[in-house]
Amino acid sequence: xxxxxxxxxxxxxxxxxxxxxxxxxxxxxxxxxxxxxxxxxxxxxxxxxxxxxxxxxxxxxxxxxxxxxxxxxxxxxxxxxxxxxxxxxxxxxxxxxxxxxxxxxxxxxxxxxxxxxxxxxxxxxxxxxxxxxxxxxxxxxxxxxxxxxxxxxxxxxxxxxxxxxxxxxxxxxxxxxxxxxxxxxxxxxxxxxxxxxxxxxxxxxxxxxxxxxxxxxxxxxxxxxxxxxxxxxxxxxxxxxxxxxxxxxxxxxxxxxxx
Amino acid sequence: xxxxxxxxxxxxxxxxxxxxxxxxxxxxxxxxxxxxxxxxxxxxxxxxxxxxxxxxxxxxxxxxxxxxxxxxxxxxxxxxxxxxxxxxxxxxxxxxxxxxxxxxxxxxxxxxxxxxxxxxxxxxxxxxxxxxxxxxxxxxxxxxxxxxxxxxxxxxxxxxxxxxxxxxxxxxxxxxxxxxxxxxxxxxxxxxxxxxxxxxxxxxxxxxxxxxxxxxxxxxxxxxxxxxxxxxxxxxxxxxxxxxxxxxxxxxxxxxxxxxxxxxxxxxxxxxxxxxxxxxxxxxxxxxxxxxxxxxxxxxxxxxxxxxxxxxxxxxxxxx
Ligand SMILES: Cc1cc2nc3c(=O)[nH]c(=O)nc-3n(C[C@H](O)[C@H](O)[C@H](O)COP(=O)(O)OP(=O)(O)OC[C@H]3O[C@@H](n4cnc5c(N)ncnc54)[C@H](O)[C@@H]3O)c2cc1C
Ligand SMILES: Cc1cc2nc3c(=O)[nH]c(=O)nc-3n(C[C@H](O)[C@H](O)[C@H](O)COP(=O)(O)OP(=O)(O)OC[C@H]3O[C@@H](n4cnc5c(N)ncnc54)[C@H](O)[C@@H]3O)c2cc1C
Numbered sequence: 001x002x003x004x005x006x007x008x009x010x011x012x013x014x015x016x017x018x019x020x021x022x023x024x025x026x027x028x029x030x031x032x033x034x035x036x037x038x039x040x041x042x043x044x045x046x047x048x049x050x051x052x053x054x055x056x057x058x059x060x061x062x063x064x065x066x067x068x069x070x071x072x073x074x075x076x077x078x079x080x081x082x083x084x085x086x087x088x089x090x091x092x093x094x095x096x097x098x099x100x101x102x103x104x105x106x107x108x109x110x111x112x113x114x115x116x117x118x119x120x121x122x123x124x125x126x127x128x129x130x131x132x133x134x135x136x137x138x139x140x141x142x143x144x145x146x147x148x149x150x151x152x153x154x155x156x157x158x159x160x161x162x163x164x165x166x167x168x169x170x171x172x173x174x175x176x177x178x179x180x181x182x183x184x185x186x187x188x189x190x191x192x193x194x195x196x197x198x199x200x201x202x203x204x205x206x207x208x209x210x211x212x213x214x215x216x217x218x219x220x221x222x223x224x225x226x227x228x229x230x231x232x233x234x235x236x237x238x239x240x241x242x243x244x245x246x247x248x249x250x251x252x253x254x255x256x257x258x259x
Numbered sequence: 260x261x262x263x264x265x266x267x268x269x270x271x272x273x274x275x276x277x278x279x280x281x282x283x284x285x286x287x288x289x290x291x292x293x294x295x296x297x298x299x300x301x302x303x304x305x306x307x308x309x310x311x312x313x314x315x316x317x318x319x320x321x322x323x324x325x326x327x328x329x330x331x332x333x334x335x336x337x338x339x340x341x342x343x344x345x346x347x348x349x350x351x352x353x354x355x356x357x358x359x360x361x362x363x364x365x366x367x368x369x370x371x372x373x374x375x376x377x378x379x380x381x382x383x384x385x386x387x388x389x390x391x392x393x394x395x396x397x398x399x400x401x402x403x404x405x406x407x408x409x410x411x412x413x414x415x416x417x418x419x420x421x422x423x424x425x426x427x428x429x430x431x432x433x434x435x436x437x438x439x440x441x442x443x444x445x446x447x448x449x450x451x452x453x454x455x456x457x458x459x460x461x462x463x464x465x466x467x468x469x470x471x472x473x474x475x476x477x478x479x480x481x482x483x484x485x486x487x488x489x490x491x492x493x494x495x496x497x498x499x500x501x502x503x504x505x506x507x508x509x510x511x512x513x514x515x516x517x518x519x520x521x522x523x524x525x526x527x528x529x530x531x532x533x534x535x536x537x538x539x540x541x542x543x544x545x546x547x548x549x550x551x552x553x554x555x556x557x558x559x560x561x562x563x564x565x566x567x568x569x570x571x572x573x574x575x576x577x578x579x
Contacts, residue, residue: 095372096365119513125374126353127412130329130362139443140329143355145506159506160355162451167327169444178513180500221405222371225382230391230398233538233557238550241564246573249523249544252560256542258464258520259488259577 001055001149003045004106005079006116006129007038009063009070013121032063034070037117039184040177042074045115047182048149055112056080060105062090062098068200075195076187082198083108087205092217095123099131101215104208106136113154114174118143133174140174141167145181261381265291268332268351268360269298269305269317276308278460279352281420283413287350288313288423290381295346297336299328299356302430310428312420318433325445326438329359335435336360337367340408348386348403349410350379361410372410373401377417386411395535415460416516416539452507457491459508464490465519465540467510468498469533471526471547471566475503480570481525487577493517495527511536526566529554546570 009032034042042057049055059074059082066086075082083105090101106114114136119126133140143159154175156167169175187195205212213219239248253259265287270277280296287294295316296309302319309317318339323331339345349364351357353375365372373388380387380400387400388411403409459465466488468481478498485492493515494508510517512532522540527533529545529552537543538557545558546569555561562569 095362095374096369099362099366124512125372125412126358127362127365127372127374130359131366134330134333134363134366134441137439137441139327139441140359141327141444142329142359158355158446160449160451162507163505164450165446166448166450167444167446170440173444178506179496180502220371221403221407222373222409223402223404224399225387225402226398226400228398230396232396235556236559236561238555238558238561238563240550241562241569243568243572245546245562245564245569246576249560249562249569249573250576252542252544253488253521256521 001049001052001113002058002109002111003049003055003113003115004058004060004109004111005038005041005045005074006102006114006132007042007059007061007070007074008035008120009033009061009067010035010120010122031069032067034073035117035121037119037121037179038074039077040179040181041115041117042077042079043182043184044147044177046078048113048147052149058082058109058111060102061085062101064090066202071200072195073187075198076191077185078191080198082200084200084202085205085208086202089205089212089216092220093215094220094222095125095127096131097215097219099128099135100210101205101208102128103132103135104210105203106132112171113149114138116174116176118176118178129174129176136174138172138174139169140176141169142176144175144177147175147177147181262291262347262384262386264293264295264346265348265350266346267294267296267314268349268357269296269309270352270354270356271298271300271305273300273304276305277352278420279354279413279415281312282415282418283350283352284309284312284314285421286379286418290379290386291347296428297332297433299323299332306428306430310425311422313423313425314428316429316431318431320433320435325447326442327359327444327446328356329363330438330441331435332360333363333367334438335433336364338436339433340368346408348408351410351412353412353414357412361412365410368407370405370407370410371403372412373403374412376411376413379411385409391535393531395531395538414516416518452505456486457489459491459493459510460515460517462491463519464488464521464523465493465510465517465537466490466523466525467493467495467527467537468525469495469527470497470501472498473567475501477567478503480566480574484523484570484574484577487574490519495533524554525570527554528552529557
C-alpha cells in the first residue's frame with residue numbers, strides 16, 4: 001500500500017513571524033519545522049503500512065527556500081522519501097494554488113491513500129486537502145478521528161458537531177486527520193541518522209507542468225487590502241486565592257444576575 | 260449598494276435549521292437584494308424557517324443516501340452555475356461539511372476561498388472578508404478580485420440570527436450530477452453523544468476545564484459546576500486530545516465558538532487557538548495557578564489559585 005502524506009513546514013508556532021504590512025505576506029526568515037498537525041498524518045500512515053504488512057510512506061511538501069527541516073523530521077519518524085516543491089513563483093500562493101501544486105506532485109506517486117491534516121497550524125484555512133481530492137478526482141473523508149483499511153476501503157470515524165459518523169470509502173482516496181487520531185512517535189537517534197540519506201526530490205512549478213501564472217500572487221484571485229491590529233480585550237481584576245476566592249466568584253455571578 | 264444575489268449554504272438536522280445558517284442569512288440580507296439557500300437534504304423540512312429568516316428560495320439536493328455533502332453539493336452547484344443560475348457570492352459556515360463544499364466548489368469554479376471570516380463588507384461589486392489571524396490579534400481584510408463569485412467561509416457566532424418575518428421559501432431541486440468515483444464515500448452509521456442541559460454553543464454560562472485539572476477524573480468538577488449554574492461544560496483541546504472528554508466539548512479554533520454571558524476557564528492556559536473560541540464571551544472568569552497565564556489577559560475576573568481548592572468550595576457555595 002502506497003501512502004502519500006502532505007506535510008506542511010511552518011514557522012515555529014512559538015515564534016510565528018508576522019504579516020508584512022507592505023507586501024502583505026507572511027514574513028518567515030526563520031527555519032521552518034514540521035507542522036505538529038501533520039505529525040499525526042505521518043504517524044497514521046506509518047501505522048497503516050505497518051498493519052498492511054507492505055507498502056511505503058512518501059511525503060509531499062510545498063515550502064519556500066528549499067526548506068527540508070520539517071521533511072527530515074518526518075523522514076526520521078520513518079517515511080521513506082519526499083517530494084519538495086520550492087519555487088519563487090509560489091510566493092503568495094493561496095489555498096487553491098497550494099492544492100494545485102500538491103495535487104500535481106502527488107499524482108506522480110500514484111498513491112492508494114493520501115493523508116493530510118484537517119487544518120494547518122499557521123494558515124488554517126482547512127480547505128487544501130478537500131481541494132486536492134477534487135483535483136485528483138478522488139473520494140474523500142475529512143475530520144477523521146480513526147482510520148482502518150479493510151478490503152480495499154478506508155473505514156473512517158469522521159468527527160461531526162454532535163459525535164461521529166462511520167464512513168466507508170473505497171481506495172484510492174484522500175483522508176484528512178484530526179489531532180489526537182494517533183500518538184506521533186518521537187524520531188529515534190537511528191531514525192534521525194537514517195533520515196539524512198533518504199531521498200528528497202526537489203522540483204519546481206515548471207517540473208510539475210504548472211503554469212507559473214496560475215499560482216503565486218498572480219494566480220490568487222484574492223488580495224489582502226488591509227492589515228490592522230485587533231482591539232485587545234482589557235484584562236480585569238486579578239486576585240490571589242487565599243481560601244475565599246469562591247466568594248468573589250459567587251458575588252461576580254450575582255452582580256451579573258445569571259444565577 | 261449591495262450585491263444582487265447571495266447563496267448561503269444551509270445545514271440542518273432534518274427538523275430545524277442550524278444556527279450558523281440563520282446567522283449567515285441575517286448578514287446576507289443586509290448585503291444582497293436576493294438571498295437563497297443551497298443545501299443537501301429535503302428542502303421542505305426547512306422552507307418555513309429559512310423563509311422566515313429571509314431566504315426566498317431553497318435549492319435542495321434531496322437525500323444523498325449516505326453520500327458526503329462536499330462532493331455532492333459542490334458538483335450540483337457547479338452545474339447550476341454553468342447553467343447561468345449562480346449568485347454573486349457564496350457564504351458557507353466553518354463546519355465540517357461547509358468546508359468540504361467550499362473547497363470542492365473552489366476547484367470546480369476556479370475561485371478562491373476566503374476563510375475564517377467574521378464579517379463581510381460590500382466593496383464596489385465585490386466583497387471584503389474580515390478575517391482575524393494570529394489568534395485574533397490581527398484583523399485582515401481580503402478582497403475577492405477573481406472577477407467571479409467569491410466563496411466565503413464564515414465562523415459561527417459572527418452574526419446574530421434574527422427573523423425577518425419572511426414567507427415560506429420556494430423549494431427547488433438542486434440536481435446532483437453523476438459523481439463517479441468521487442462520490443464513493445458513504446456514511447454507514449451516525450453516532451451522537453448524549454448530553455443533558457443546554458448546548459455548549461447556546462448556554463448562557465459555559466464552564467471549561469483544561470490540562471490544569473491534572474487528571475480525567477477531575478473533570479467531574481467541571482460538570483458539577485456547570486450543572487450548578489445551569490450551564491454547559493466545555494474543554495480545551497489538550498484534554499480532548501488526551502481522551503478525557505469527547506471532541507464535541509472542545510472550545511476554540513478547531514472546536515466550537517462560544518459567546519456566553521459568562522465563560523469560566525479552569526486550568527486553561529489561554530493559548531491563542533483556545534481564545535479565538537471564547538474571547539467573544541461577555542464576561543470571562545479564569546482560575547489558574549500561574550499568574551503569568553495568558554488567559555488572565557482576557558479575564559474580567561482572574562483567580563490565581565489551585566482548581567482543586569477553588570472549584571469544590573465554589574460548587575458547595577452555589578449548591579447551598
Ligand atoms: C493567517 C493566514 C490566513 C490565510 N487566509 C487564507 C484565505 O482566507 N484563503 C486562502 O486561500 N489562503 C489563505 N492563506 C494562505 C494559505 O494559508 C496558504 O495558501 C497555504 O499554502 C495553504 O493553506 P493552509 O495552510 O491554510 O492549509 P490547510 O487547508 O489548513 O492545510 C491542511 C493540510 O493540508 C496540507 N497542506 C497545506 N499546505 C501544505 C503545503 N504547503 N505543503 C504540504 N502540505 C500542505 C497539510 O497536510 C495541512 O495540514 C492564509 C495564510 C495565513 C498565514
Ligand atoms: C492547529 C491548532 C488548532 C488548535 N485548536 C485548539 C482549539 O480549538 N481549542 C483549544 O483549546 N486548543 C487548541 N489548540 C491547542 C492550543 O494551542 C493549546 O495547546 C491548548 O489550548 C492548551 O490546553 P490547556 O490550556 O488545557 O493546557 P495547557 O496549555 O497545558 O495549560 C494548562 C494550564 O493549567 C494551569 N494549571 C496547572 N495546574 C493547575 C492547578 N492545579 N490549578 C489551576 N491551574 C493549573 C497551568 O498553569 C496552565 O496554564 C490548537 C492548536 C493547534 C496547533
